[in-house]
Amino acid sequence: MSWQRWIYIAPLRLRSLFRREQVERELDEELRYHLERKIEEFAAAGLSSEEARHAAMRAMDGIERHKEECRDMRKVNWLEDFWQDLKFAVRMLRRTPGFAAVVVLTLALGIGANSAIFSVIDGILLQPLPYGDSDRLVIVWENNLRRSNLYNVVSPPNFLDWQAQNQVFSGMSYISDLRGNLTGGGEPEQIVAEYVSANFFSVLGVNPLLGPGFTPENGEDGKDKVVALSYGLWKRRFGGDPGIVGKTIELNGKVLTIVGVMPQNFNFFIKQGTLSGEKPEVWSPWVLPPAYHHRKDIGRFMTVVARLQPGITKARAQTEMTAISARLAKEYPDFDGNWGATVIGLREQISGDLRPALMLLLGAVGFVLLIACANVSSLLLARAAGREREIGIRTAIGASRWRLARQLLTESLLLALIGGSAGIALAVWGTNLLLAASPSNLLDMQKVPLDWRILSFACGITMFAGLLFGFLPSYMSARGAIAETLKEGGRSASAGRHRRTIRSAFVVAQIGMALVLLAGSGLLLRSFNLLLRVDPGFDARNLLTFTVTLPSAKYGSDPAVLAFFRHLVERVSKIPGVRSATTESYPPMSGLGAATSVHILSQPAQAASELPTAAVRVVGPDYLRTMSIPLYTGREFNDRELAEMRHVALVNQSFVDKYFFGVNPLGQKLAVHMKSEEESEGKPSEIIGVVGDVRMIGLDTPAEPTVYWPHPELVYSRMTILARTSGDPMAIVSSARNELHQMDADEPMASIVTAEQLLSDSFSRSRFTTIVLGVFAGAALVLAAVGIYGVVAYTVAQRTSEIGIRVAMGAQRRDVLRLILAQGGRLIVSGVALGIAAGLLITRLMAGLLYGVSATDPLTFAGVALLLMAVALLACFVPARRAMRVDPLTALRYE
Amino acid sequence: MSKPSDLVQGTLDLLLLKILALESMNGWSVSQRLRQISGEVLQVSDGSLYPALHKLEQEGWITAEWRASENNRRAKFYALTRLGRKQLEKEAANWDRLSGAITQIIKLKEA
Known part of the structure; x- marks a missing residue:
């Protein structure tokens, strides 16, 4: 029926639209014809021609109005009117350009700014994370009740007890990261690898893009020589090779079989818990060695992600974890006293700072x-x-x-x-x-x-x-x-x-x-x-930082590591444009660092959890001069102390203020619990100087009590090189790389950044x-x-x-x-x-x-x-x- | 649109369709015929006839062509289409139903 109707209607509509003048003329003619007949009629009835005309007009009662009604019948006049209105509106607006501009700008600002902010917030805070049922994922931290650090990394033995005792999680996985040198098949490069429990991907609810991923067997000793690649690394280094599964890579000298490539949107990364502070590019299963089951032998360093059982709320999980922590604190007062646990949703964890x-x-x-x-x-x-x-x-x-x-x-x-x-x-x-x-x-x-x-x-x-x-x-x-x-x-x-x-x-x-x-x-x-205007405590201008990690396969002994970094610093400090150079365990302002409990021997011994705590930073030669940190009293490390272990330490002013209460700190002995208990207590470090405070976490965080050790006291194989330059620090990067490669061509130079940039990132x-x-x-x-x-x-x-x-x-x-x-x-x-x-x-x-x-x-x-x-x-x-x-x-x- | 007050809404359409079903004619003739056959009972102002005709045309029920009128002048003649005939049947049936019902009610004896 309706299509038949359109056979009649369509030509009329088109005519009304495109032959408007003709249609109007016809309307005019039709009504005029009627009017004339009407006049004739009245004239025939004996009226004068003038009277007949008036009478006819009256009988038609308002020709123009009826014309308008006829036009309305055409059903296209809304379009014509709209066009007319639009032209009129444009004319009105052009006559008041100020008004128009202000309204348009106001609207644009209101709409634009809101949509932009909402979109960003939606992207960050509301869009589901790319993990299966991501709302049920939580991060579990240890909670240092005395330092009020809610989000402290986790110790392996505590993890094992949590896992065994909790009734709230359907799965728990641990993560710890390391920088590693990826060699074989192209330039050596330094990447961050996350060593995880074999259930990592299944806890997150993520399947690899390619390959089977980890199987439960990979969590057994000896069967863990497998690796999953990030999408980025797969594309960048392996050209997106579709047949990559089953091939091998060499990481820190170990051969690992590729069992998976992760999807592009898989970017699980909890910066707070990492040592490297950078996103991982490979994941490999890691079986906790037997030694890590004992609290005496290992500290806290892991990130823990867990999946809530169906029906369990975060609050319920928090209650359970608090109860477990309290039990552990009673059982192991030395290690777990004053420690609790924090359960936080993955989303809150990720968006936390922003x-x-x-x-x-x-x-x-x-x-x-x-x-x-x-x-x-x-x-x-x-x-x-x-x-x-x-x-x-x-x-x-x-x-x-x-x-x-x-x-x-x-x-x-x-x-x-x-x-x-x-x-x-x-x-x-x-x-x-x-x-x-x-x-x-x-x-x-x-x-x-x-x-x-x-x-x-x-x-x-x-x-x-x-x-x-x-x-x-x-x-x-x-x-x-x-x-x-x-x-x-x-x-x-x-x-x-x-x-x-x-x-x-x-x-x-x-x-x-x-x-x-x-x-x-x-x-x-x-x-x-x-x-x-806050003084960070060191001079960030003209200071280059980069990080070098020595693989243990190649530099197995402490003396080899020490010698390498000493030589590297010597070489870097001789580069034209470099005034002095040194090494440090962590770059400043990066939010990274190690901290532990310290026993001041002149004060009574207590359980480790009751002792003072301090950040521990390991440094190389010429540290104070390179960083421009003032020495308040005492002396710096001498060459001997920088070459071999002499049991000496520097502390900062905050340490003195907080823990010495007016006692002269020089000559005091400290047992810094970064090593085994016998070694720490048996060979304490003597304080030889007090230095100025440095805000190491960020400008808005006050300096922590800090102990500085010369490198031989604690031989890190990963050190940040700091070079004080007379001009633009980035100008010496290629010379520095050159020096590094002359010592070891396979050693990548990582995290090259100026201290000013680190400072600027911190705020x-x-x-x-x-x-x-x-x-x-x-x-x-x-x-x-x-x-x-x-x-x-x-x-x-x-x-x-x-x-x-x-x-x-x-x-x-x-x-x-x-x-x-x-x-x-x-x-x-x-x-x-x-x-x-x-x-x-x-x-x-x-x-x-x-x-x-x-x-x-x-x-x-x-x-x-x-x-x-x-x-x-x-x-x-x-x-x-x-x-x-x-x-x-x-x-x-x-x- | 102004409506003739004594015409039930929609009945003008029915009348026009019926008149045009008998023979095709121009607007003037329609108005004359309307007056004639209804014995001047139904008053349709000359002006409001045209919007009604144009509406029927736009609905596809009647179609128009220009040709010489009885006094040999060019006039617009309307004729019923196939669709118009169907519409007429429908509206006539409706009218029968409605008027029948009303008549029934009016004829009820008062107690």
């Missing part, structure tokens, strides 16, 4: 959206007021309400469309910008897809606000009081006052929200500034948050200024004649200025007061992101309040000046 910052930005961007909505509404409201007269006239001459509504709708939609497109562009650009600006050391995410749900939400809400406040008022007033509107010359007093109240409320709210954002941003800026989160919130606050400031400008400018326009009368009656320009500014001033003061009240409540939520400044810092609040008031007053001043220049004659004539 989460509060992102939440803050989420809140901030919500404010920006609200301000944008208020601004758009306020602008459209002002515009609607200006058009009341036009709409009144159009209603009076017969425009149907629906027709008028459509026209207003078209205009609003056009604005929304342009604003929305600009918003989408801004969102795409903003998402990439955010990711680029986000700290790569905290967040490993190159790409986040733009979230269309969010985008449509932001578009929807701003458009809705715009429609509600721009379109509805005009529509309502057009219905209500056409006559009134026309009588009053387009200024419907009651509607105007009502609207002014709404707009004023918007402005107060906008200023209030802008103040909150500015306060938050100001606080971050102040704490960032304070952070930048990257603060920088990120500060910049992004700063941009938002700036946008809020501009939007609020535009908002108040709009309201005041509108009032000035409305009151032009009143001002003219005042001036005519002798008011001075000053009086006029005062009149206008007073109006704006009232709004500003109310907004600022509201903002301060709200800000004092809200900024408390960001206390964790601040450094050295209180969340209710009065100086910041006063500063941003002043700034906001100044900008807002300036925005009022522009229209106020216009009011001042009102010429009474023109103003009255205008009326």
Whole structure:
């Protein structure tokens, strides 16, 4: 039926659309024919030709109206009308480019910024992780109750007891990482390998892209010589060879059979628990050696991931783990006393550092959206007021309400469309910008897809606000009081006052929200500034760091390792442009380091868990000079102490302050529990000097008590080389590599980075948050200024004649200025007061992101309040000046 | 669209379809015929006839062509289409049903 209908209809529709003039002519002719017959009829009845014509016209009662009705029947006029409305809307917007630009920019900002932030947050905090049932995955840490370190790496014997005793996990897996040299088949390269329990992939619920992966057998001694490759390594080093499974690689001189290639999105990495601080590229099963079953022989170094049994909550698991830890603490007071366990969801663990910052930005961007909505509404409201007269006239001459509504709708939609497109562009650009600006050391995410749900939400809400406040008022007033509107010359007093109240409320709210954002941003800026001024305790300028790891297969003995690093340092320090060089066990500011309990022999012995704790750093020759760390008292390590074990140590000032209570530390003996108990206690180290504090974790973390040992005291085979240069540190990299390769061509140089970069990475989160919130606050400031400008400018326009009368009656320009500014001033003061009240409540939520400044810092609040008031007053001043220049004659004539 | 007040909604369509089913004619003739056959009971203003005709045309029930009228002037003549005939049958049936029902009710004896 319906297709048959279209045989008749389609040509008509097409004709109506494309032969419009002919159709119109025919309509005209048809009605004229009727009219003429009618006239003839009346003439035949004896009327004069003039009378007959009038009578006929009356009988047709309004030809034009019926024509319009006929046009409506064509069912294509909505399209024509739309086109017409669109042209009209474009013309209107072009006539007020300022208004259009502000609305479009406001919309773009509101939509774009929100979509960008939401997309990033969604990508980081909400998207499911690429593991089977990832919400059930948790990380289990040991919890050092005395150092309040909730997330401490785990000791193997504790892991084994946890695994045996818990009833809450369906699987537990351990991870420990090592740098390794990958040799054979191309350039030797240093990669990070994770040595894991054989159930690692099954606990995570991940299957390899290629190959079977690990089998339970791989967890047996002797059957563990297998390896799984990361997608990246497979592509990079093996060219994505599809037949790679079954082939072998050589890692640290050991031959391993490849049993799997992991999917591209498999990027499991808990930086906090790693020794290398870098993402692994291979995984290999590792069977805990028998010695690791005894607490005396091994410390804490593993990361533990576990899968909750169905129906078990995180809280339940935490309770169970706390109970198990308490039992272990009783059983092994020396090792496990004062140690608990922490269960944390995998997602919280991963997003940990960035989460509060992102939440803050989420809140901030919500404010920006609200301000944008208020601004758009306020602008459209002002515009609607200006058009009341036009709409009144159009209603009076017969425009149907629906027709008028459509026209207003078209205009609003056009604005929304342009604003929305600009918003989408801004969102795409903003998402990439955010990711680029986000700290790569905290967040490993190159790409986040733009979230269309969010985008449509932001578009929807701003458009809705715009429609509600721009379109509805005009529509309502057009219905209500056409006559009134026309009588009053387009200024419907009651509607105007009502609207002014709404707009004023918007402005107060906008200023209030802008103040909150500015306060938050100001606080971050102040704490960032304070952070930048913190002295790290060493000189980070012109300091190159890189890491060298010696494979045990090649450099099996301690003397060989020691000799290698001594020679390397000698060679590096002779490179032109290098002033001095040294080695250290961990790069500064990397968040890495070892810590242990220390027994000061002059103080009573206690259980290990009750002893003082200290970071232990192992260093090479010329360390203090290279790092520019001051020596407060005593002396440095001498050449002999740097060549062989002489049982000496340096401590930092914090160590002295915390543990010596006024006793002269020089000559005191320390048993540093980094070795077996007999060795530590039997051959304690003598303190030969006290050095300045260094903030090794990050600028916002105070220096820990630290013991420095010369390299022979604890022979690490992985050391970071530090070179103090006279110029750009990166300039000597190739010379340094050259020196290294002259000693051993198979030795890769890893983690090449300047200390300044490490320093800058350490406050990257603060920088990120500060910049992004700063941009938002700036946008809020501009939007609020535009908002108040709009309201005041509108009032000035409305009151032009009143001002003219005042001036005519002798008011001075000053009086006029005062009149206008007073109006704006009232709004500003109310907004600022509201903002301060709200800000004092809200900024408390960001206390964790601040450094050295209180969340209710009065100086910041006063500063941003002043700034906001100044900008807002300036925005009022522009229209106020216009009011001042009102010429009474023109103003009255205008009326 | 203004509707003739004494015509039940939709009945104008039915009348027009029926008139055009008898013979094809132009708007003027339709208005004359409408007055004639209904004995001037049904008042359809001359103006509102045309939107109704155009509506029927756009629905595909009637089709139009320009040809010479009885006084030898060009006029737009409307004729029923196949679809129009079906529509007429449907609407006539509807009308029978409706008027029958109303008649039944009106004829009820008052107690």
